[in-house]
Amino acid sequence: MKNIFYTFLLVLSLTSCSEFQKALKSEDIAEKFRVGTELYEQGKYGKANRLFAQIMPQYRGKPQAEKLTYMYAKTYYEMGDYHLSGYQFERFETAYPRSEKAEEASFLSARSYYMLSPVYSKEQKETVQALDKLQIFLSKYPDSEYLPEVNTMVKELDYKLERKAFEIAKQYNQIAYYDASDYEAAIKSFDNFLLEYPGSTFREEAMFYRLDSAHRLAVNSMQYKKEARLLTAQGYYNSFIKYYSDSKFAEQATKMNDELTAELNKFETKS
Template identity: 45%
Template sequence: MFLRIRKLFPIFVLVLLGVSCNEYQKVLKNEDIKAKYEMAEAYYNEGDFKRGLRLFEQIAPKYIGKPQGERVMFFLANSYYKQKDYNTATYQFERFIKSYPKSEKLAEASFLGAKSTYQLSPVYSLDQTDTDKALSKLQTFINSYSDSEYFAEANIMAQELTQKKEKKAYEIAKQYNKLGKFDYTFLTPAIAAFDNFLSDYPGSIFREEAMFYRFQSATELGLNSLNRLKKERFESAKKHYATLMKQFPETKFKEDADRLLEDINKEMQVMVGDTATTK
């Protein structure tokens, strides 16, 4: 008996699925808005966002201005999010926020709209337009809903995106530094890029590295400069060395930094000797 039930169970499931599917197709094709609404919400509550979404898409225009409109629009936006259609989810949450500024779901919609844009943020090496948009939305949420259950998660995401932008800015400066080893004309923009990075991201995890490579770039620039420019550039490089050592006295770059400083001092001694010989 038990074996017979086990054999029949898959057939029973298939029958139920067939009935369910037929019912879904029937409601999908008819004009009964109430039936569509009830089935869409049932699918939504069951976590079947794909089928629920198709129904919400059909009925959403019909519920504009009606009491259930707020509920339908939120379900619609969240269904797009659950389906990982983050572009459309971002747009739909923005619509919801504008349409229902007093909704009890406003904080959640603001968070999910920001999180949708966060999901669109690419790797640091690509264009960061979506990262900027996500940071703006997250900051707006953080400023507006400090007591929200989503506040901590929003802060974590904002920190992650900020670090992504930091890494991009740092890697751009580092690339100038690398190119400067083959063409010293890249060293001036490298120094400027590191200056901007240190100014824009004072608390960055890349601060120590940026300070060392700025000093390295400044040293290499001085060594490859015309004699009349060397003194000024070496003095500037030594200031960068002093800043590095002041902020990171136990820096992991100390050995390399000291060696570069020694190169500067040797070159400056040669310059002094040449000046004395000339006189």
């Protein structure tokens, strides 16, 4: 019985393949549309895409164009070609703004850009682009059924940018161990990070590493710049300990502050 079933599947597969090859070589665009639609419904998106690509120009302006344009975009999405699916779904929505598929197309376009977003450690151009597309979707469809998923994607993308900004600032701090001129870059990066992401989960670490950078810059400064930098670093300590007195970094921070105080006392003694 199993052999009969598998034989049936094989025959069906060969027939489908043969039909696809005939349609691919055919000059009949209606036949290409029919076979392509059948393959699409069977989940054979690669083959359907090849047929749809051949007939898209000929169907422009025809009643079937809306369905064809949507299926064509969806084949790219299902194939994982998110660059083209994002673009094709945008084209669909622009061409058919009143379509019942317009909202879904807009969502899938935005989601395509989301899928292109890389891990946080890489350049985040696509992440910014995806956030823009998702925000545009939200502005057009504020009550969409896709709202929960869109909000989840936005949070994930925001976190990537946040993590990226934190890691860049932290990298300046680490590089500065070898080049003192980078301490100022680290402090500025942490300042910018804290302004841009005031509620960040990395806030505690950012404030500590900002203090660390300022402390190292101050104690290693030339005399004429030292006092002002010591006071700035001590200000960062006061801010850190105000919010994170129970931090795992509290002991290190206190040691830094003790050193800053000792250095400042030298200036008071001289005066």
